[in-house]
Amino acid sequence: MRRVFALEVLACASCGGRRRFIATIEDSPVVAKILAHLGRSTAEPAVAPARPPPDPTGFDFA
Numbered sequence: 001m002r003r004v005f006a007l008e009v010l011a012c013a014s015c016g017g018r019r020r021f022i023a024t025i026e027d028s029p030v031v032a033k034i035l036a037h038l039g040r041s042t043a044e045p046a047v048a049p050a051r052p053p054p055d056p057t058g059f060d061f062a
Contacts, residue, residue, distance in 0.1 A: 010019045025031055032042040 011017075012019055025034070035042045
């Protein structure tokens with residue numbers, strides 16, 4: 001995120017201190033349980049269909 005958006009995700013917005021990773025949670029049932037506890041949706045988002053490629057007639061490649 002820092003390289004792409006120039007956003008330092010490990011800096012605390014409140015005090016400016018440095019955050020650190022404690023763990024990453026990848027087990028789906030554990031993630032669902034945490035989200036449910038926080039009152040967040042546990043449903044997977046719907047997959048949107050792919051968009052068509054842009055119309056090349058609108059570009060001047062000369």
